[in-house]
Amino acid sequence: MYPKLFPLSCPPLQDSPPRPKHMTVAFLKTHKTAGTTVQNILFRFAERHNLTVALPHPTCEHQFCYPRNFSAHFVHPATRPPHVLASHLRFDRAELERLMPPGTVYVTILREPAAMFESLFSYYNQYCPAFRRVPNASLEAFLHAPETYYRAGEHFAMFAHNTLAYDLGGDNERSPREDAAYLAGLIRQVEEVFSLVMIAEYFDESLVLLRRLLAWDLEDVLYAKLNARAASSRLASIPASLAQAARAWNALDAGLYDHFNATFWRRVAHAGRACVEREARELREARERLLRRCFGEEPVLRPAAQIRTKQLQPWQPSRKVDIMGYDLPSGVAGPATEACLKLAMPEVQYSNYLLRKQKRRVGVRARPEPVLDNPPPPRPIRALPRIPQGH
C-alpha cells in the first residue's frame, strides 16, 4: 500500500536514470529533531513546484492541533487536497490516508534520545508542568527521580516522556522492559508506513537518501539550519550518566532510535556508503556557497535581538532560551533575496505566509474561517514571538 517508491541506489549523479520528481510527501515532524529544517526544505520545494501544502486550521495554530490525534478536519480547507504535509501532528494513519493522495511517500526523522530530551527539557521548560516542578530547572534533578515530577496524562506530559513514541501515535507510557512486544509492534507499524526514517545526527546523509527516494535534485534539499538554540542555552555536552538516565526514562524512544539508526546505516550501505558520503560532501559545499550568497561572506546564526528582518525573527519559547536565526544583509532586494528569505524563514512566519498565499489562490480570503466542531483549548505555546530587545 505504501510504495517503497524507488530502490535506493547511488550511481554518480549525472548517470541517474531520469525519472520525474515525486510530488506527494507527508513528513511527520517529530519534536526537537531538526524537523523545522526539513519542513522548510519541503515548503520551499512546494512553492517552487506550485504544490499545495496542507496547513492547520487557525484554531490549531500552526500545528495540527497537537497533542490531539491528527484529524483531517484540522486541515484548512483552502489547503486541501494537499501534495505536501510537514507541520507538527500526532500520527494517525487512517486520518492521514483520508487526506493525502494515494502514492504519498511518508518520511520522518528521529534524534538521539538524550540530546533530544535535553532540547525538550530546555525548550518546554516553562510550559510542561513536569519540568516546571524541578528545582533550579535542573535536568540532572529531573532525571535522578523523574517520577517525583512527572504525572502521566497531565497537560503537555508528552514533552517529558517518550515524545517520539507519542508523536508516532504510540502509547508513551509503555515500558519496553515490561512489554517488549509493544515496542516491536510500534516499530513494525512505523516500518509499514514510512519509506524513510531520517536521523538528525546524520542530517546530510539523511537528505541524500531523501532526495534519491523522491528523485529530487541536490539543489532541492539545500538548507539553513533552523530552530537551533544558542550555545549559552544548552549543555555543552551531556555527561554519560545523564545520557544513560535519559535513555532509561525514555526507553521506548531509545528503542525506536536504536532500531531506526541501525536501519538507516543498512540503507546507506545498500546505496553505497562512499557514494552517499560523496554526495553529502557535495551537499555541504553547495549549502555553504548558498549561505554565503544569501547571508554574507561569514553567514552566522544570530540571536533574535540581532535580526532586523522581522520575517526572520524566530519565536522564543522563554527568556531563558535563545533560538537563533539568520538575517539578510541590508539594502538587498529582488528574486534572489526572496529565495534567501524563505531559506531562513522560521516555521511560524512561513506557515502564516503559505496559508495567506494559498487562501488567495483559492479565493477564500474574504470568507470567514470555518469553525471546528470541537476546537482545542487555547495553547500558550508559540502564541506570540517574543519581541527582541531594542526593536
Ligand SMILES: Nc1ncnc2c1ncn2[C@@H]1O[C@H](COP(=O)(O)OS(=O)(=O)O)[C@@H](OP(=O)(O)O)[C@H]1O
Ligand atoms: N541540520 C540540522 N542538523 C542537526 N540538528 C539540527 C539541524 N537543524 C536543526 N537542528 C536542531 O534541531 C533542534 C530543533 O528541532 P525542531 O526544529 O524539530 O524543533 S521543534 O520541535 O520544531 O520546535 C535544535 O536542537 P537544539 O539546538 O539542541 O535545541 C536544532 O539545533
